[in-house]
Amino acid sequence: MTVTALDQKARAAALLARGLSTDKVGEEVGVSGRTVRRWREDPSFEADVQAARREILSEITDAIGAAARDAVDALHQALKDKSPAIRVRAATALLGALPGVREHLDLAERIAEIEAERGAA
Numbered sequence: 001m002t003v004t005a006l007d008q009k010a011r012a013a014a015l016l017a018r019g020l021s022t023d024k025v026g027e028e029v030g031v032s033g034r035t036v037r038r039w040r041e042d043p044s045f046e047a048d049v050q051a052a053r054r055e056i057l058s059e060i061t062d063a064i065g066a067a068a069r070d071a072v073d074a075l076h077q078a079l080k081d082k083s084p085a086i087r088v089r090a091a092t093a094l095l096g097a098l099p100g101v102r103e104h105l106d107l108a109e110r111i112a113e114i115e116a117e118r119g120a121a
Helices: 003-018 022-029 032-041 043-080 084-120
Strands: none
Touching: 003 022, 003 043, 022 032, 032 043, 032 084, 043 084
């Protein structure tokens, strides 16, 4: 396989991870959609697509986390607003988010415990 073909496959994996169709990916990298579909049958190529998806999701999660901190800060400031209606809405938003955050933390802890047990076995 030439370097060009390797580059095409790497680019195709990244584009598929972003949700483009096999036909569109083929157009973008200079092969047919049929070729891209054949590539997807290769477990190694499909693993590259999944790895690219995980990277995208990781970047999105990081961005949302940063924005969430700013959102919480804004709501915290709104708790001190002169308007009772704004204070109540801010308090409601903060309290409404709490169960989901707690659930996420609990799940992360449980996963860490399971992974630790599997690693010790």
